[in-house]
Structure formats: C-alpha cells, structure tokens
Amino acid sequence: MLSDIQISRQTQITPIADIAAQMGLHPNEFRCYGTTRAKVDLTALARVAKQPRGKMVLVTAITPTPFGEGKTVTSIGLTQALHQLGKRVCACLRQPSMGPVFGIKGGAAGGGNAQIVPMEELNLHLTGDIHAVSAAHNLAAAAIDARVHHEQRLGAEEFTRQSGLAALHIDPQHIVWNRVMDHNDRALRSIRIGLGNNGPERQSSFDITAASELMAVLALSQDLADMRRRLGQLLLAFDVNGVPITAEQLGVAGAMAAILREAIEPTLMQTINGAPCLIHTGPFANIAHGNSSVIADEIALGLNDIVVTEGGFGSDMGFEKFCNIKARASGIHPDCVVLVATLKALKSHAGVAASEIHYPNIDALAQGMSNLNWHIANVKKYGLPVVVAINRFPDDTESELQWLTEQALAAGADAVELSLAFAHGADGATDLAAAVVACLQQPANFTHLYSTELGLLNSLQQLATRGYGASAIELSAQAEQQLAQIVALGADHLPICMAKTQMSVSHDPRLKGAPTDFVLPIVGLKLNAGAGFVTAFAGNIMTMPGLGVKPGYLKLDIDENGDIQGF
Incomplete structure (x- = not known):
C-alpha cells in the first residue's frame, strides 16, 4: 500500500471553489487560498440559520492506547462513505497543532484512503489560524508586563498624566495569563522573566497554543460580536487588592479581536473523494475542551443533512466536553455517536504485552471489554444512540471480530459495524455509514450530565x-x-x-x-x-508537552523539488 502522503499526492483534487458550490455556499461567502483551501465568510451564518438544520454525528472512542484507535480515519472514512451514498454531508474537524505533528503523531489528516487533502497543507500552518491565536494571546501577555513596568517606573500619578490611563496597580505575583507557542517545548514549562532590568522579575511559563483560552473562545463564539465580548471578559491578572483585571480593562481586547478577525472563519477543504470538510480551531481534549468550532458546526448543519465531527480522545474527554460545554454554549447536541474500538486496544487494556498483541486471545478481549462497556454506558448516560465502529486491522481474526460484535451489542450498542476505511476509503465504511443513517432515524433524548445551577x-x-x-x-x-x-x-x-x-x-x-x-x-x-x-x-497535568526521545520531526524534509517528505 502507498504511504499516506503518496496517496494524498496522487488524489485528483477538485478545485475548492467547486467544493464550496457543491456544499451550497454562495460565491460571496468564501475566499479561495489557491485552489485547495478557502476561508468561509461569516456572512453565511445569517443565511444558513434560516434553513433546516441537519443531524450531528459525533465520533469518539474507547480510552486511547499506544496502538491507536483510528478515530480521525473513521471520521473521515464515514464522511467519504456518506458522500458516496449520495448524502449531503460535511465533516467538521480540528486543525492539527504543530506540537504533536513534530512530536509523536506525525500528522492529523487521517490516513491511508481516508484523508483530508492535501495533507501537508492541513498539517502545516493551513491558513494561519493557530499562529493568530498565538499572536493575540502573546499580545495580551506583553501588554500586562508593559503596564506593570510603566506604572512601577513612573508611579501611578505620573503614569496617568503621561498616558491618560487610570493606573491598574497590577500585582506582578498574581498575573494569571502566561505565554503560548505552537510547539512542544518542556524547557518553557517554568521560566523566569523580566531579567536584566526589564522587570519586575517574576516566575512564569509557556503553554502550548492549543491550551490557550483564546482557542476555546474562538471555538465557542457564535459570531464576531460574541468573540469580541468574550475577549473583553478574559481574566488576565489581579490588582494589589485582589480585584480581577480583564482584557477590556487593560485595553487590549480590541487589538486581540483585530488579530483574530480572520481566524474566526472556518477553512474549507475536502476528503479524498471530494466531500467537504470544515477545519477550525484546535483545542486538545486532555487540557482543553477538545472540539472544533460552533461556527463551523452552524454553517455545516445549515447546508447539509449530516455533519460528522470528532471529539478528542475517549468519550470521557472530547465527547463529555461537547455535551457539557459546547452543547450549552451552542444549543447543538449530537444526534448519534460513533464509538471507535479495536481488538488490539482492548487487549492492551487487559495488559497484553506489545509483542503478544497481534495474536488471538479471547480471554484478554473479555477482560479488556470492560473499557468498551464503560464507554457504551457513558454515551447512553446522555440519552444518545451509539454505533460501535470496529476499526479492522489486517491481522484481526474473524472469530474475534464476531465475538466483539456480539459483546458490544449485548452491552447496549444500537449497532456494530466493521470499518476498513484506511485500506478501502469510502468502500470500506459503507456498512458503517448505513448503520449511522439508520441510527439517525431514532430519537435522541439528549441530556447534560450535571446541572450547573447547583x-x-x-x-x-x-x-x-x-x-x-x-x-x-x-x-x-x-x-x-x-x-x-x-x-x-x-x-x-x-x-x-x-x-x-x-x-x-x-x-x-x-x-x-x-x-x-x-x-x-x-x-x-x-x-x-x-x-x-x-x-x-486532576493531578499534575502539563499544559506544555515535551518532545520525545525520537520525535516526529526527524522524518520530515523536503526533496529536490521542494515537496515535503515524511508525513
């Protein structure tokens, strides 16, 4: 089988203007970035809000293991299969952070014959949204330190005389807004700033951009005005009396909004078989809320019968946060959930060694099945139907697959189907797509897990x-x-x-x-x-990842033609 990047490069890519028209966007509602990407203008929101809303399918997974469950591959493969079946469908996915791309994942465009293309454009920069988040976030950080410096240098009265601004009396030891960058860099987890009479000196740190509150603001905003309001409410520091200081009070919220003015627009791309996909925002699910944007969802749901989105990591993370955070902010909830599992992952949950993971072992599956059972029950807590997608690997045995199918149905899954999207693209996910379509006919009695009013x-x-x-x-x-x-x-x-x-x-x-x-x-x-x-x-959670002993960037290079190799 060809490598992922070879498959991407041999794909006949449809001009993105044609994908936009196929999706139902008007010519004035998007701007092309070359022939493969387009920004969707927010003017589309008002028009699509008047149209019937499609159904939302959320793809989640069992608890991750080192063997990979294939959630993104399944999300894209399902989208491709629904598109091939003639459904009006769009995927809404997060933009990959360059931290994991250069760290351990090596890319996040799907894989095999279930990909967003061109994969190198998706994995590197795209239309610059993550960099805009970094720039806006760090502007606020610089503004805080500059305000502290000048107020302390001049004194409150002279500062006000020269600037015309009221002194904020920020307490340098109670600044809660750190800096960010879109790379894994453990050396920046704890730093000392203000050295060399550029102070005051204080302890600080960097987070990865995906963990920035601005990423969540971008993802949860309803429109440009809502984003501007949220930016003004950002809590940056406390004054010497313990009173909170916001971005609005500091006067930096407007400039941050100007930086993010285009980043709030989703980017339109396509799958290998030409199904539309909106890429927007990139919050991780272990340290942030792990879902793509409300705006992308609204546009996609207004123009399509089915929207496929993905929650980060297992159902206890991205799915839970969709239901309890994003659904509250947007009024959008899933109508059907696809829960991805693999034989290898379940054996891993039973403690099977990596060297033995490929061999048939029903006893280990029975032990690891507790994790799949938990995630099926977790989805059911929210009143939603669930389809278990068994992401099939070449060495999986028929007897084990049949056993797992029966067990998942007995555990309460509404349907169970194999997915071979990696190897066969849309053709490998048609049974899964049919099961999802049938599942969408069932009523979803969605409920939140807890009441915030208490x-x-x-x-x-x-x-x-x-x-x-x-x-x-x-x-x-x-x-x-x-x-x-x-x-x-x-x-x-x-x-x-x-x-x-x-x-x-x-x-x-x-x-x-x-x-x-x-x-x-x-x-x-x-x-x-x-x-x-x-x-x-919940414990010592790092908001700035580090690079491993053999990071993914070692594989990346350009050839004599300038084409990227190694994804």
Whole structure:
C-alpha cells in the first residue's frame, strides 16, 4: 500500500471553489487560498440559520492506547462513505497543532484512503489560524508586563498624566495569563522573566497554543460580536487588592479581536473523494475542551443533512466536553455517536504485552471489554444512540471480530459495524455509514450530565462520580481557595473543563479498563471567564508537552523539488 502522503499526492483534487458550490455556499461567502483551501465568510451564518438544520454525528472512542484507535480515519472514512451514498454531508474537524505533528503523531489528516487533502497543507500552518491565536494571546501577555513596568517606573500619578490611563496597580505575583507557542517545548514549562532590568522579575511559563483560552473562545463564539465580548471578559491578572483585571480593562481586547478577525472563519477543504470538510480551531481534549468550532458546526448543519465531527480522545474527554460545554454554549447536541474500538486496544487494556498483541486471545478481549462497556454506558448516560465502529486491522481474526460484535451489542450498542476505511476509503465504511443513517432515524433524548445551577462543587462531584466512576473528589488547599474565589466572582454557574490524563477514565494512567472506587484529586481550578468554563486540574497535568526521545520531526524534509517528505 502507498504511504499516506503518496496517496494524498496522487488524489485528483477538485478545485475548492467547486467544493464550496457543491456544499451550497454562495460565491460571496468564501475566499479561495489557491485552489485547495478557502476561508468561509461569516456572512453565511445569517443565511444558513434560516434553513433546516441537519443531524450531528459525533465520533469518539474507547480510552486511547499506544496502538491507536483510528478515530480521525473513521471520521473521515464515514464522511467519504456518506458522500458516496449520495448524502449531503460535511465533516467538521480540528486543525492539527504543530506540537504533536513534530512530536509523536506525525500528522492529523487521517490516513491511508481516508484523508483530508492535501495533507501537508492541513498539517502545516493551513491558513494561519493557530499562529493568530498565538499572536493575540502573546499580545495580551506583553501588554500586562508593559503596564506593570510603566506604572512601577513612573508611579501611578505620573503614569496617568503621561498616558491618560487610570493606573491598574497590577500585582506582578498574581498575573494569571502566561505565554503560548505552537510547539512542544518542556524547557518553557517554568521560566523566569523580566531579567536584566526589564522587570519586575517574576516566575512564569509557556503553554502550548492549543491550551490557550483564546482557542476555546474562538471555538465557542457564535459570531464576531460574541468573540469580541468574550475577549473583553478574559481574566488576565489581579490588582494589589485582589480585584480581577480583564482584557477590556487593560485595553487590549480590541487589538486581540483585530488579530483574530480572520481566524474566526472556518477553512474549507475536502476528503479524498471530494466531500467537504470544515477545519477550525484546535483545542486538545486532555487540557482543553477538545472540539472544533460552533461556527463551523452552524454553517455545516445549515447546508447539509449530516455533519460528522470528532471529539478528542475517549468519550470521557472530547465527547463529555461537547455535551457539557459546547452543547450549552451552542444549543447543538449530537444526534448519534460513533464509538471507535479495536481488538488490539482492548487487549492492551487487559495488559497484553506489545509483542503478544497481534495474536488471538479471547480471554484478554473479555477482560479488556470492560473499557468498551464503560464507554457504551457513558454515551447512553446522555440519552444518545451509539454505533460501535470496529476499526479492522489486517491481522484481526474473524472469530474475534464476531465475538466483539456480539459483546458490544449485548452491552447496549444500537449497532456494530466493521470499518476498513484506511485500506478501502469510502468502500470500506459503507456498512458503517448505513448503520449511522439508520441510527439517525431514532430519537435522541439528549441530556447534560450535571446541572450547573447547583454550583461548581456539585458539578465537580457529579462529573467525578457519574462521569468517571469515582467514589468522591478531594480538593487540595489551593483548589479550595480558588473555588472560594470563583464563587466570590460570581462564576459558580459555569461548566467544567476537566484537565486529566487521556490514558484512563480516571486521573491515573495506570488504571485501565473501567476503574471504580477511586478518589479524584482536584489540585487546582482556573476560571476561564471568556471561554465560559472552569478548568479543573486532576493531578499534575502539563499544559506544555515535551518532545520525545525520537520525535516526529526527524522524518520530515523536503526533496529536490521542494515537496515535503515524511508525513
């Protein structure tokens, strides 16, 4: 079989203006970036809002393992199959961060014969949205430090005389807005800034851009005006009396909005067989809310019968955050859920060694099945039908696949189908597509997992016990102080964005399968007033990844023609 990039390069790509017209966009509602990409203008929102809304299919997965579950491949393959069956369909996916691209993943455009093309454009820069988020975020960081510097250098009275601005009296030790960059760089997790009389000196850090609150703001905004309002509410620091300082008070929110003016527009691309795909925003699901944008969803749902989107990592992460954060912000909820699983992944959950993972082992499958059962039950908590997609690998045995199908149906799945999208593209996902179409005929009785009206502490307890299977939560002294501060600021009603490991339903990556009776530690709480949620940290969660011992960038280069090799 050809490599992913070879398959991408031999694809006959339809001019993106034709894809836009096929999707139902008017000529004045998009701008082409060459022949392969286009920005969709937000003027389309008002028109599509008047049209009947299509159905939303959310693709999620069991708890991730080192063997890969193929969630993005399944999302794209399903979109291709629905398109081939004559359905008006569009995928809504996140933009890959260059951190994982150069780190461990090596790309996030799908794979094999289920891809977004051209893959190198998707994986590198695209239309610059992530860089715009970095620039706007770091402008706010620079503005804070500059304001502190000048107020301290001149004194409050002289600062006001020279600038015409009221002194903010920012406490340098209570600045909560760090800097960001779109790379994995562990050396920046803890830094000292203001050295060399450029101070005041203080401890700070970098996060990866995907973890920026601006990424969430971009993803959850309804339109340009809503984005501008959210930017003004960003909590940047506290003054010497403990009063919060917002981006609006600092006067930087307008400039940030100007930087993000085009980044709020989704980018239109296509699958290998010419199905439209909207690429927009890139929040991770372990440290952020893990879903593409509300705006992309609204445009796609207004122009298509079916929209396929993907929640990051397992159903305890991106899917949960779609239902409890994004659905609250947008009013959009899934109508059907596709849950991806593999034989290898279930054996991994049973503790089978990598060297033995390819061999038939029904006993290990039976043990690892607890994880799939958990995720099926998790989807059902939200009142949604679920189709289990078994992503088939070449060495999977018929007997094990049949066993897994029967077990998944017995566990409550509404349908179970094999997916061979990687090898066969649309043809390999037609049975899955038919099952999804049938599932969409069922009523979805969607419900949130918890009520935010009962307060943040209750929401944390409900998410931990009902959402993860914990017996209780345990707040650190710091988290208790932060909770009291959030309540005092009137933000007790916001939903939770749990930052935890993706490698377990619990907070502990060593706990596989379906752990129970564990205490979920909450070591910190962070108010994201612009995004409209509170991040809860379940353990020592890194918001700046590091590069591994053999990172993905080692494979990347350009050839004599300037073409990128190694994705």
